[in-house]
Amino acid sequence: MAKRPGLSFYLASQKLRGRARAEARLKRGLVEGSEDRTRAAERLGKPRQDRPAGPLIWLHAGNEVEALGFPELVDRLADEREDLSFLVTTTGHDPDHPLEARLPSRAILQYAPYGEDGAVEAFLGHWRPDICLWAENRFEPGLIDRTASAGVDMVLVDARVPERAGWRWLPGIRRTLLRQFTHVFAGDDTARTGLIGLGVSPDRIETVGFLQEGTAPLTCSQAERDMLAEELAARPVWLAAGAGADEFAILTGVHQQVMRRSHRLLLILAPQDPNEGPLLARKLESEGWVVGLRSLEDEPEPEVEIYIADVPGELGLWYRLAPTSFLGGTLSGGPVRNPYEAAALGSAVLYGPRPGPWRESFERLRDAGAARCVSDKQDLTRTVEELLAPDHVARMASAAWDVTTNGAQATDRVVELVLDTLDRKGV
Structure with missing residues (x-):
């Protein structure tokens, strides 16, 4: 896929600094407390455990709160296919870890790698995901571009108009990144209109609402x-x-x-x-x-x-x-x-x-x-x-x-698309 000059320039500037930039970024985050000291290596693409055998679904969100629709989605997919495994990544560090206790045991939780050269390659080389469900509103250009280039189908879920400080001086970067997603599930009509305005083709976008948060309703007698x-x-x-x-x-x-x-x-x-x-x-x-x-x-x-x-x-x-x-x-x-x-x-x-x-x-x-x-x-x-x-x-x-x-309906539709994608890829 051809890249507009904005994205090409951005990725080239990252590549010049590569691993040194990623390590400096990690060091700064550890000092500021925005990174998890016990799992810092994950941000450089280093895994904590082996990749499970069989198809692997990668679900990514900016933080654990954004990912609270994932446990229900994982449960639904697991009910449909017993051979599926799940990798859930977040960018932000939440010391309270509200997501960790909610994920089923077959889901692996770790931090996403930085978008610099080396970190993404190490991450993708180890996990080899079959599909990526991206729920973060702030895009990491290097991570998205290299994931799509590796042939991983990418689907944008819970989509809103993406935000990232400093992108205005990089012409076309959001448009180019949005085109890396094979399908987009918009959270509401406002998001749909904004995303189409940024270049998402209407035939690749559906307004389905946001993923269902939490599990079944609390019970009572x-x-x-x-x-x-x-x-x-x-x-x-x-x-x-x-x-x-x-x-x-x-x-x-x-x-x-x-x-x-x-x-x-x-x-x-x-x-x-x-x-x-x-x-x-x-x-x-x-x-x-x-x-x-x-x-x-x-x-x-x-x-x-x-x-x-x-x-x-x-x-x-x-x-x-x-x-x-x-x-x-x-x-x-x-x-x-x-x-x-x-x-x-x-x-x-x-x-x-x-x-x-x-x-x-x-x-x-x-x-x-x-x-x-x-x-x-x-x-x-x-x-x-x-x-x-x-x-x-x-x-x-x-x-x-x-x-x-609507959350339940959104989850239903994402499950359907994921299963269809795996069938099409023969995995």
Whole structure:
């Protein structure tokens, strides 16, 4: 494939510095803390383990959060063909490793190589992938160009208009790189329009939504759910899921304000640390609240104002019962749960200005109308009050359902294309 001058110039400038540039880049990243010291060699194309036998699917994302649609995709592909193996690479280093625990054992996780000469060749020579699914929004020209030149089919998934600082002075570079992808799955219509404007042929692009994040919806006892739903009847309910200790006062303050408009309102408070439940109950009771404690088998009776859900593993139950869920940690900067857990079960999502590693997921839900970002206590109060209106919260819940359903459809379509590509290549 002919390269425009922009890409040729860029790759030539990289080649002049080659390995020395890659090593300097790695050293700088280690000093800054943006690289993983225990796995630094992977960035130079050096593997940690042998290549598995048989067909190998390579899935690449910029960071572990961008790759959270991969576990479901890997599971689906593995169900279709038992002989498949999977290599998942990321560019960014996340010390919390949110992806690692979610990937099935047959998937290998490592860092992508730098795009400089030597690193990519070592990487491709070792892994010999049969197809690459690229989900990163920031392109690495050397890695993409050399992968395509090696005859690896490349598919762009979760596609948006690519970004990379400094490309404006390299004419045509994005257009050339986009042409290396045999197929493009756009995340939405805006992305499709922008990508076509950058030179992607309309017959190579489909708008399918974003890959499904997470696995199956959180489970619960249906009998328990039905019993509690009957007990709550038409009582308005909102949930604070995974709230940290430094958010309790904010949440109870919001609840107190909203109860002035809806005196029967129930707050289900699921603390981030369930062990805090009994102490929290005593504190709230000392402040005058009528409290129920799940671990003591209390029921959310009509007089209960705050119900503390301190039994682990029951969030699937509370998401099903609460039309509105605030995701804890997003006001305080503490640990934050995956917002798709709530969205997949029909609960409208509220979150604060500190979404942690789930920023992109929250923003996808927000853009779809399934989530709202609140800036502070007063904003949260106004939003909870607004969502007491059944039609308002129903619109958000419907949007949440659409997003999660579209994610499943996107995953289905990518699975179909991957299997067709492997069949065509005879692997």
